[in-house]
Amino acid sequence: MLKSLHAKHSELSKTEKQLEILSTGIFQDGSLPTFAEKIKKSGAFPLQPKKIEILQINVGYMCNQVCAHCHVDAGPDRKEIMTVETMQQILDVLKTSDVNTLDLTGGAPEMNPNFRWFVEEASKLGVKDFIVRSNLTIILANKKYHDLPEFFAKHNIHVISSLPFYKREKTDKQRGDGVFDKSIQALQMLNKVGYGKEGSSLKLDLVYNPSGAFLPTDQKALENDFKKALKEDFDIDFNSLFAITNLPISRFLDYLIASDNYEDYMYALVEAFNPVAVANVMCTNTISVSWDGWLYDCDFNQMLALKVASKVKHISDFNQEILEDRNIIISQHCYGCTAGAGSSCQGTVV
Numbered sequence: 001m002l003k004s005l006h007a008k009h010s011e012l013s014k015t016e017k018q019l020e021i022l023s024t025g026i027f028q029d030g031s032l033p034t035f036a037e038k039i040k041k042s043g044a045f046p047l048q049p050k051k052i053e054i055l056q057i058n059v060g061y062m063c064n065q066v067c068a069h070c071h072v073d074a075g076p077d078r079k080e081i082m083t084v085e086t087m088q089q090i091l092d093v094l095k096t097s098d099v100n101t102l103d104l105t106g107g108a109p110e111m112n113p114n115f116r117w118f119v120e121e122a123s124k125l126g127v128k129d130f131i132v133r134s135n136l137t138i139i140l141a142n143k144k145y146h147d148l149p150e151f152f153a154k155h156n157i158h159v160i161s162s163l164p165f166y167k168r169e170k171t172d173k174q175r176g177d178g179v180f181d182k183s184i185q186a187l188q189m190l191n192k193v194g195y196g197k198e199g200s201s202l203k204l205d206l207v208y209n210p211s212g213a214f215l216p217t218d219q220k221a222l223e224n225d226f227k228k229a230l231k232e233d234f235d236i237d238f239n240s241l242f243a244i245t246n247l248p249i250s251r252f253l254d255y256l257i258a259s260d261n262y263e264d265y266m267y268a269l270v271e272a273f274n275p276v277a278v279a280n281v282m283c284t285n286t287i288s289v290s291w292d293g294w295l296y297d298c299d300f301n302q303m304l305a306l307k308v309a310s311k312v313k314h315i316s317d318f319n320q321e322i323l324e325d326r327n328i329i330i331s332q333h334c335y336g337c338t339a340g341a342g343s344s345c346q347g348t349v350v
Helices: 003-009 015-025 035-041 084-096 115-124 147-153 170-173 179-192 219-234 252-260 261-271 299-303 331-336
Strands: 056-059 100-104 128-132 159-164 205-206 242-243 284-287
Touching: 003 261, 015 252, 015 331, 035 331, 056 084, 056 261, 100 115, 115 128, 147 179, 159 179, 170 205, 179 205, 179 219, 205 219, 219 242, 252 261, 261 331, 284 299, 299 331
Parallel strands: 056 100, 056 284, 100 128, 128 159, 159 205, 205 242
Antiparallel strands: none
16 A cells, blocks of 8 residues: 555655655554654643754765665765855854754765865864764765865864674665775774774764664664674774664655565554653754755754744744744654654764
8 A cells, every 4th residue: 555655646746755655544544643642642742942052964965875774865866965155154153153063964975065165164163063974985985085084183073974784794785885895994094093092082973773674772782782893803993873763754765665664664663652752852952954055853854845844944044043932843754763762863862
């Protein structure tokens, strides 16, 4: 039934089809409570933000990889790239707001032609935590990227890198042949300039996503396993590991439907719902900014084209007070951020 629903209504966009899937079937017939119904029972509805502390900026969907779990459908053929004009509007916001963390993501953010200029300008503004989310392999993709570790270190960038697993087979299965070896080499290059080393101020964190239709296990246990394996096998050090639940959107939703795992996965998310996690989901202190400057409660909502429920909808009109006085837009995919110990771009929330 889901496969036929996914295929029908050809006039709908992919995001419209996915939103329809998330609001029908097991949620429409009452088999499972909607996310709104669930948080009403715990007194957390409507979900509202606290203080906006983080701007997560998607500088473009272009990427040198095409990963099976990617929730932004990134790849080499994507042309959506943030302009200097939009980047300047973000810099202006940083000068006047209370935002203390800048989080750059993509695609591969380093592939934006104005990436280095933006990093140089933003680093002058003294944000508390300046994050770049790197897929690691970009460092080896072309000689023009080979000096990225030194560039990151120069600007004290907090590097958060994706590594599906500490074994070659699982990593290459999720991200493509050769990705594991290139990722290991890139991590060694980052270590060489001081990233992840004891006593260094240069932070290197890793991100783990499950490779299939299941939830991540305990984050601390995974971190210990990664640290032990990477140190013993490759003499690699890093600071922390973040275990992130795959949300049922974009390519991962396509995979769930094609493999007949959608309903089982949604049941697993709902059964693992943790009301304690709701208070600390990332949308309560983060604004997501798309490559063209539109504002979203999180980057998952960005992929579903669900702009913030506020009269301020674009970075050019940014107003912190108005944005903090809004209701956060929710749907069934939000169960992914509240399952178990919770999930965010900074790992578990409980």
